[in-house]
Amino acid sequence: MLTIPPLMDDGFAGEPAKRVLQYMQAHKAKGDPIVGIYCGYAPIELIQAMGLVPAVLCAFSKVPIPAAETVLPANLCPLIKSSFGFIIEGTCPFYAMSQAVIAETTCDGKKKMFELIADIKPTHVMDLPQVPDQREALPNWKQMILRLQEFLEKTFDRKADENKIEASLQAANRRNALMQKIFDYAALRPSALHWSEMYDVGFLALPATGAEMAPRLEALLERLEKRVRDGLHFGRPDAPRVLVTGCPVGGDATKIFKVIEAAGGAVVAPDACTGMKAFAGTFQENSGDPIGAMAERYLKIPCACMTPNERRLTDLSIMIDRFKPDAVIDVVLQACHAYNIESHKVGRHVQEAHGLPFLKVEIDYSEGDIGQLRTRVEALFESI
Amino acid sequence: MSEDYRLMWKNLGLNLEAHDMLLGVLGNAYKDIYLSQKERPEGMAYFDFVMSEVHGLRIKELLDEKAAGRKIVGAYCVFVPEEIVLAANATLVGLCSGADFAIEEVEKLLPRNTCALIKSAFGFKLGKVCPYLESADMIVGENTCDGKKKAYETLGQLVSNLYVMDLPQVKTQNGRALLKAEYFQFKAAVEKLTGKAITADSLKAAIQTVNAKRKAIHRLSALRQADPAPISGLDALLANQVFFYDNPARFTASVNKICDELEKRVEEKKGAFPARTPRLLISGCPQAVPNWKLPFIIETSGAVIVGEESCVGERGTRNLTAETGNTVETMMEAIVDRYFQVDCAIFTPNPDRLAHIEQMAAQYKADGVIHYGLQFCQPYLMEAIPVEKALEKKNIPCLRIETDYSMEDAGQLKTRIEAFIEQIKG
Numbered sequence: 001m002l003t004i005p006p007l008m009d010d011g012f013a014g015e016p017a018k019r020v021l022q023y024m025q026a027h028k029a030k031g032d033p034i035v036g037i038y039c040g041y042a043p044i045e046l047i048q049a050m051g052l053v054p055a056v057l058c059a060f061s062k063v064p065i066p067a068a069e070t071v072l073p074a075n076l077c078p079l080i081k082s083s084f085g086f087i088i089e090g091t092c093p094f095y096a097m098s099q100a101v102i103a104e105t106t107c108d109g110k111k112k113m114f115e116l117i118a119d120i121k122p123t124h125v126m127d128l129p130q131v132p133d134q135r136e137a138l139p140n141w142k143q144m145i146l147r148l149q150e151f152l153e154k155t156f157d158r159k160a161d162e163n164k165i166e167a168s169l170q171a172a173n174r175r176n177a178l179m180q181k182i183f184d185y186a187a188l189r190p191s192a193l194h195w196s197e198m199y200d201v202g203f204l205a206l207p208a209t210g211a212e213m214a215p216r217l218e219a220l221l222e223r224l225e226k227r228v229r230d231g232l233h234f235g236r237p238d239a240p241r242v243l244v245t246g247c248p249v250g251g252d253a254t255k256i257f258k259v260i261e262a263a264g265g266a267v268v269a270p271d272a273c274t275g276m277k278a279f280a281g282t283f284q285e286n287s288g289d290p291i292g293a294m295a296e297r298y299l300k301i302p303c304a305c306m307t308p309n310e311r312r313l314t315d316l317s318i319m320i321d322r323f324k325p326d327a328v329i330d331v332v333l334q335a336c337h338a339y340n341i342e343s344h345k346v347g348r349h350v351q352e353a354h355g356l357p358f359l360k361v362e363i364d365y366s367e368g369d370i371g372q373l374r375t376r377v378e379a380l381f382e383s384i
Numbered sequence: 385m386s387e388d389y390r391l392m393w394k395n396l397g398l399n400l401e402a403h404d405m406l407l408g409v410l411g412n413a414y415k416d417i418y419l420s421q422k423e424r425p426e427g428m429a430y431f432d433f434v435m436s437e438v439h440g441l442r443i444k445e446l447l448d449e450k451a452a453g454r455k456i457v458g459a460y461c462v463f464v465p466e467e468i469v470l471a472a473n474a475t476l477v478g479l480c481s482g483a484d485f486a487i488e489e490v491e492k493l494l495p496r497n498t499c500a501l502i503k504s505a506f507g508f509k510l511g512k513v514c515p516y517l518e519s520a521d522m523i524v525g526e527n528t529c530d531g532k533k534k535a536y537e538t539l540g541q542l543v544s545n546l547y548v549m550d551l552p553q554v555k556t557q558n559g560r561a562l563l564k565a566e567y568f569q570f571k572a573a574v575e576k577l578t579g580k581a582i583t584a585d586s587l588k589a590a591i592q593t594v595n596a597k598r599k600a601i602h603r604l605s606a607l608r609q610a611d612p613a614p615i616s617g618l619d620a621l622l623a624n625q626v627f628f629y630d631n632p633a634r635f636t637a638s639v640n641k642i643c644d645e646l647e648k649r650v651e652e653k654k655g656a657f658p659a660r661t662p663r664l665l666i667s668g669c670p671q672a673v674p675n676w677k678l679p680f681i682i683e684t685s686g687a688v689i690v691g692e693e694s695c696v697g698e699r700g701t702r703n704l705t706a707e708t709g710n711t712v713e714t715m716m717e718a719i720v721d722r723y724f725q726v727d728c729a730i731f732t733p734n735p736d737r738l739a740h741i742e743q744m745a746a747q748y749k750a751d752g753v754i755h756y757g758l759q760f761c762q763p764y765l766m767e768a769i770p771v772e773k774a775l776e777k778k779n780i781p782c783l784r785i786e787t788d789y790s791m792e793d794a795g796q797l798k799t800r801i802e803a804f805i806e807q808i809k810g
Contacts, residue, residue, distance in 0.1 A: 073757075073765040073786070075497070105553045108530045111732045112766030118733070125732065127554040130527050134550060136565050140558050307527060307548070308537045332495075335760065340495040341534035362495075 004232050007197040007220055014196050016203030017251075020056070021093055023204060027053045028097055033156050036098030036121075038083065039106055040273035040301055041128055043145050043294050045283070047102075048209050049160040049168035050152055055207060057101070058092035059083040060251025062365035072113070077336040078365040079248065080109045087117055095121075100155050102148065104128045106305045107338055124151040132299045132306050142295035149291070165290040169283040171210025178217035179205055179279035185224045186268050187323045190233035191241070192224060195257050195267040198275065199250075206278050235266040240381045243269040243325035245316060245346065247333040250274045252365035256331055259370060263377040269323040271316070272331070277301065280315070304338035312342070313349045320354050326384045329377070330360040357383050389440045392447065396519060399512040406485065406513045407439060410674050417680045421616055423656045425649065427642030428615075431622050434630060438673070442629060443515040449475055450519070455578045458520030460505060461528055462700040462726060463551055465567060465719050470590035470632070471582040472574040477516050478628025479505065479523065482672035484789045486511030493538050499760040500788040501672070502531045509542055516629075520545065522577050524570075527551050528730045529763055547573055555724065555731055564720045571716065587715045591705045593632050600639035601627060601701045607646045608690045609748055612655020613663065614646040617689020618679045619656070624696050625673045657688045662808045663749055667693035667741050667771065668756035668764050670700075675789060678756055678797070685802045690748040693741050694756075699727060702740075729763035737767065738774045745780050751808045752781040754801070759788045781808055 006013035012022070024034060035047055036057045044054045064085025065078060071088070072081055086092035095101075100122040103114040114125055126144045129137035153159055160168075182201060185193040201220065205213050227233075242265045249256060249272055257267045271277060281300055284293040302312035320328070328350045332340045343360045350358040359380045361373060393403055414435055434442070446456050455474040457464075460481065469476040484500065485507030493510075494503055508514035517523065525536035526549040540546045549566050552559030575581055604623060607614055623639055630638075653659065664687045666678065671694060679689055693699055705722040709715035727737035745753060753775055757765040768784045775782040783804040787793055 071769060073762075075760055075765065075786075076762065105732060108730065108762040109766065111553065112729070112763060115733050116766075116769065125554070127552070127556065127558060130533060130553075131550045136562055140562065143558060304534065305530070307533050308540075335497060335762075337495075337498065337530040337760070337762070338534050341498065341531065341538065343495075344493055344538060 004227065004234070006200075007193070007223060008200045013200060016199050019200065020203050020207060023208060024053065024055055024094065024097060033099050033158070034094075034097045035152070036095055036101040038102075038110065039104050040278055040303070041104045041106065041126065041298055042102045043148065043298060044206065045168040045172045045294060046145060046149060046160070046165060046291070047152065049165040050149075050156070050158045051160075052152065052156060052158060053207060055094040055098055056203075057083060057094050057098070058086040059248075060253060060365070061086070062252045064089050064091060065365065071116070075335050076109050077247075077333045078253070079333055079336075080113050082365065084113055084117065087120065100124065100152075102126065106303065107336065109335070122155055124148060128305070129299065130305065130307055132311075138292075138295055138299060141299050142292050145291050145295055162290055165294075166286065168210070169290050169293060170285055171214070173210070173283055173285065175205060175210035175213045175217065176279040176282065178214060178221065179276075181221055182217065182224065183269075183276055183279075185228070188228065188233070189241070189324060190235065190237040190239070191266055191268045192227050192233050194234045195270050198270060199254075202275065202278065235261070236264070239264055239266040240326045240384050241266050241268045241324060243271060243316075243319060243323055243328045244275075244331055245271045245328060246331035246343070247336050247339045248272050248274040249331055253331070253333070253363060255367065255370055256329070256361065256363060256373065259373045259377055260329070263374055263381055265327075265377065265381060268325060269319055271319055273301075273303070276319075304342040309342065312346065313353075316346065316349065317353060320350075320356065325356065327357045327359065327380055329380070330358065332360060332362045334362055334364045389444070392444060393439075393515060396443075396515050397512060398515060398518065402486075402511050403439070403513045406483075406511075409483075411436075413674055413676065417676050418618060418622070421618060421656070421683075423654070424619060425615055425642055425645050425656075427638070427645045428619050428622075430638045430641070431619070431626055434626050435622070435673075438629065439515050443519060445631065446475065446477065446516075446519050450521070455521040456519050457522045457524060457574065457577075458516055459524040460532070461526045462695045463526050463528065463723055463728075464524045464549065465570070465723055466594045466632075467587065467590045467705060467719050468567065468571050468582065469574055470593055471587040472571070472578045473580045473586070474521075474574060474578050477520070478672070479517050479520070480508040480514035480672075481505040482675035482789070483507075485513060494535060497760050498531055498535065499758045501670070501758055501761075502535050504789060506535070506539065506542075509539070517543075522547055522574070524549060528728065529761065531760070551730070553730060553732060560720065560724050563724055564717070567716060567720055567723075582712060584710060584712050584715070587712055588707070588709075591707055591715060591718070595704045595707065596636045597627065597632050598701045598704055600636045600643065603643045604639055604646070605691065605698060605748075607643060607650060610650040610655075611663070611749065612653065612657055612659040612661065613688045613690055614649040614655055615642075616656040616683055617664075617666070617692075618676060618683055620689070621671060621676070621679055621692060621696070624692060624701070625671070627701065628696070657683075662687040662751050662805050663690045664688070664805075665691045665693060665741070665745050665748060665750040665753045666697075666756050667744075667753050668768070669758040669761055670695040670697075671756070672696060677789070677791065677794065678754070678785065678787070681794065681798050681801055682754065685798060685805055687801075687805045687808075690750055691744050693737075693744050695728070698744060699737075699740070729767040734767060738771060741771060742774060742778060742780075745775070745778070750780070752783065752804065754804070755782060755784045757784065757786045759786055
């Protein structure tokens with residue numbers, strides 16, 4: 001990897017959070033209000049249509065966890081503990097610059113954690129349906145987006161009409177389509193795109209508007225095309241290709257990607273809210289009901305908080321066909337019941353429908369389990 | 385147990401050997417925990433009998449009902465409205481979930497760090513030891529917590545008759561509308577199961593039956609305000625547990641009979657424990673049969689439990705369904721209103737629960753509160769934080785406990801609880 005010039009050569013290669021911080025600071029300097037978000041269900045296209053900037057809040061460092069554990073149960077997922085620790089210690093710059101926070105009733109842990117921080121900053125909780133295919137789910141979720149719009153209007157005194165929201169959706173579609181083209185380079189065998197580059201691009205592409213991102217992404221695509229022409233790729237050509245699914249993975253949790261590489265594998269498809277999931281799907285354009293179109297696209301996110309979430313298996317199959325992994329690793333953050341329990345179904349699907357080896361790992365943000373993870377990943381690769 | 389039952393259990397598909405073992409353990413636990421208590425009300429003999437026949441006579445009754453054309457609906461949660469089930473000519477029973485069973489088998493399907501209650505429900509199925517589950521024509525799951533919501537996806541592969549009900553998480557108009565839609569769908573599903581349409585008359589009668597049961601429990605609870613407490617927390621918990629199993633009319637009559645006796649006891653200042661015994665309230669996760677660990681430790685450590693803020697307790701029984709409606713529609717609305725008030729920790733925010741705990745502490749003159757959290761039950765473990773804060777403000781001592789169904793921590797729990805009781809006596 002060292003011989004390949006970084007895809008984004010802006011001085012932040014491999015440090016997506018720093019890049020995003022710079023982006024946020026630039027917007028703040030221009031006087032754009034910033035809204036903190038935690039989750040892939042936060043409708044960023046609406047936020048952007050209102051002239052606000054969504055900032056993904058800190059949740060991926062082990063550092064604030066001991067502080068969080070003075071209040072929270074230790075038996076809680078590290079993402080929630082880290083988020084909470086950042087807030088009570090005041091160490092998350094994105095939280096500090098946010099004037100309000102958007103929360104969702106995704107999992108029990110987050111839902112109850114938001115109650116504990118609701119009095120610190122204006123916090124708006126979106127009631128997320130759990131059964132997306134139920135008749136009431138779509139109208140309910142659309143209403144939740146409308147409520148969010150009211151909250152943002154009131155809090156920031158900004159408005160967005162339907163035309164602005166429609167334009168925001170169309171720009172997001174363009175951005176997502178370009179992101180998919182970028183991911184196609186990871187699908188190549190051998191892969192011409194590194195997971196850390198997917199993170200570099202993705203972490204910026206999420207909060208930035210489609211209009212801001214489109215020219216940048218087109219430039220990156222030219223570079224990637226050149227890489228392929230020059231015959232550059234990551235890892236050994238015969239390295240076992242791994243699709244990593246499951247919980248969000250960032251910061252200290254990316255140890256799992258590093259372990260996979262150290263064991264000789266290549267992470268070709270990080271499928272998670274922190275990876276490709278955020279750029280999946282398409283908003284219906286010119287529907288005459290952009291908020292409805294938004295609701296529809298967001299409800300299709302196959303998060304394990306949904307039940308029965310068969311969509312996750314369907315989407316996994318499509319990804320397996322596209323990225324042609326040799327193995328699937330399901331990353332479960334400790335005490336994340338939804339992904340943990342669902343792993344049983346995912347494992348069966350991967351093995352039975354695709355005949356692929358499957359490994360579930362339950363990790364936290366510490367370094368204590370790296371040796372053991374390495375052994376298990378190596379054993380997985382031996383079975384290929 | 386007679387041979388009759390063995391044949392019955394065999395026909396239900398139970399694993400007789402494992403089931404014998406379970407009944408053996410259950411019988412011994414009951415003897416050690418319940419029958420060893422002193423100063424028990426005579427009326428508790430009824431519950432002793434119920435417990436001795438909990439997998440016997442009661443199951444036979446259910447099977448007789450089935451033979452006569454009634455359907456049996458099994459449920460895991462107090463959000464499943466018994467009124468609807470009864471009105472459609474079916475019987476609702478609580479499903480087994482208070483003890484570890486077949487843990488090895490369970491952990492092939494569920495993560496080890498899933499709460500004991502969920503694992504237990506699976507254990508009873510996989511170990512083939514729950515005659516209620518096997519008798520049920522319909523098993524109702526509900527999207528309460530993450531663990532249950534996702535576990536039902538797996539349980540659906542183990543049983544053929546699982547019906548899952550969605551629940552709201554926020555108490556808004558939307559939330560209520562969701563609950564209403566779910567209850568109407570559930571009504572249709574039960575009607576389809578039994579082939580009997582719910583009528584205004586049948587629904588009214590069902591509401592009255594279930595309310596009568598609740599009122600009997602309210603009466604029992606109110607008597608526990610007295611000092612000395614006329615009944616132990618263990619015995620009162622048992623009545624709350626049997627609430628989910630017994631024939632409703634018989635249960636109501638039996639509890640009322642105990643209350644008659646307890647009224648006399650209160651008059652005579654006769655208690656299950658001496659006057660001025662430290663009084664504790666338990667708040668938190670449900671305690672299903674035979675999960676008697678915590679109350680047993682508390683009541684053998686010098687305190688008496690005077691209330692349960694729990695689904696197996698006052699959270700589950702406190703509100704009545706309005707009986708004023710005369711059409712199915714208005715009564716269904718009343719049912720939705722009643723259940724929408726249940727202040728389970730799955731709701732966000734859930735301020736009613738804090739208020740209710742404070743209210744119960746005052747009403748039952750509790751000297752302290754023990755917050756009971758099952759390991760890995762995030763909603764209750766998280767909510768314990770504001771509960772403790774709210775109680776602190778009122779100068780009510782609170783002890784947060786996190787445990788499971790095993791006895792491994794019994795010694796440690798006893799030490800902590802004894803220290804807490806000492807602190808209260810101060």
